[in-house]
Amino acid sequence: MTGIVETLKEKVLAGNLISKEEAMTLVDVPLEALALAADEIREAFCGNRFDMCTIINGKCGKCSEDCKYCSQSAHYNTNCEESYPLLDTRAILAQAKNNDDRGVLRYSIVTSGKRLSNVEVDQVCESIKTIKAETGIEVCVSFGLLDEEQFRKIKAAGASRVHCNLESSRRFFKEVCSTHTYDEKIETLKAAQRAGLSICSGGIMGLGETMEDRIDMVLTARELGVKSIPVNLLNPIPGTPYEHNRILTNEELCKIVAIFRFLIPDGSIRLAGGRGLVGDKGEKCFKSGANAAISGDMLTTAGITVETDLKLLGELGYEVRLES
Template sequence: MTRLETLTRQVLDGQEITRQEALELYEQPLEELCRCADQIRRHFCGTRFDLCTIINGKSGKCSENCRFCAQSAHNHTGAAEYPLLSAEELTAQARVNRDQGVLRYSIVTSGKRLSSGEVDALCEAIRQIRSEVGISVCVSAGLLDEEQYRRLKEAGAERAHNNLETSCRNFPNVCTTHTFDDKVAAIRAAQAAGLTVCSGGIMGLGETVEDRIDMALSLRELGIKSVPVNMLNPIPGTPLAQNEPLGGDELLRITAVYRFLLPDASIRLAGGRGLLEDKGRGCFQSGANAAISGDMLTTAGITVETDLRLLQELGYEVRL
């Protein structure tokens, strides 16, 4: 039995992969690695596929200096700037997404955190969406505390999103206006409030292979079951504008290793997927079983219709 087959059997038997074993996996032949990752995905997740859409609910003028972000006030990108959208606007877009066959809708807001008044307004929007549309609602509202998350949950939100972005070691190279520990505290606050959490990161920030694995291990320790894997789409005007986007094979390898580390999670292709020649097909056959469809926050995405057609072809069922 090869080393890859041994590690695959280990995961299928319910044993966790160590950091060193993940590094070994990263060096395995790509085609065989992807095949084994897909075997693990089928074993733990079956044909379920978690498809969601996002709306840029509040845009620009963010106080944080995240080096990848078009919405940071520290960067000069020409990104749109507007306050929190009204409950009517957020509800109307939720209805559009539901009618296209989407089951989960995420409201994403710029800024370090929403104010108390903005949380109240978002709660009203969530109540309206749940009453009039019925779609599952996720919120991405920054570094909120437990009480704020509890209000959102009581309004009808089911999930909170807060990306770690990268490893603890590499985080200061990405952002210095808040910390990795601030991120972890917000995630734990959301969990304490009874929300499930969606958290992942961005590949192509200048991180090492070890950073990618360490972030996955942090997510595993936090019990995260929805893991966005973004590929940096370098935005002119940001400090990372000159970074070369990762190649498709590199994202396949990341996706496959993440499946070994997070065997029962929804591994979600997110930002940057449109840069891939196959729009993610290979990753959906290599361990990934979730995606953000439609437009991203400041860049164009892939239409829901196109994604649904691909997923049907690959034998997936879109369900929560």
């Protein structure tokens, strides 16, 4: 089995992409050999670069969508009681400055709902302009299913990246959400690209999907040219349809990360929501091919502090810097 790992590692190091069938052969190989090979690939393509970002919940709660994992969905009775409209520039800027001062290089504004309205887009564009004028931080956005014209406004305001998770494979997505489609997500990512923005897209592990679903998701992301791939671990929220799902183990998450590294060797494999559930703050994953993370608090759940992350990354020999 380790021979398969070495063969595919050498193929990737030679600059070739592996296929779905080849990726599937990695599913049952011993984790130690797989993780070591994935880390070699990460080092060869990315060096010791580590891409760290933080997020702000720019608009919270009462979401019209029925994503089965989400505490903010209006379809479920969860313990997320907080709800507020789009934050004003002062609040968004204050968090941006705080993160900039602590050495964070990316700051993402995330909003609930299917999409922001044109009025909301105009409002948040003013916030982005102010952030770019008063800090050195990169601004990313996650505003739902916007169109190309809206993304062009966001690009002109100073944002550099759009986030829209695929969540899972096309096959499995219908089990996750019924209020929007996989094709809408893909068109959103393509619209952002046409507007000149880079794109960030990954998914949530532990929804009930198979390893094949995870691989299919990353292959779709690869076809779209995605280089930032968030890997979320489901945190089962009471009141949602997934409240009784089993939390994946650290070893399972490491294997997922390692296979993703084989598939997108030069990408930022980004540990995101749920990282605190694995117990070691992601350390094993950062030795298994992951080289990026969302730091600080998540949208409605606690995360890991920037200071804790910076200490760990220093010990592992990483340098926090943007992709070249």
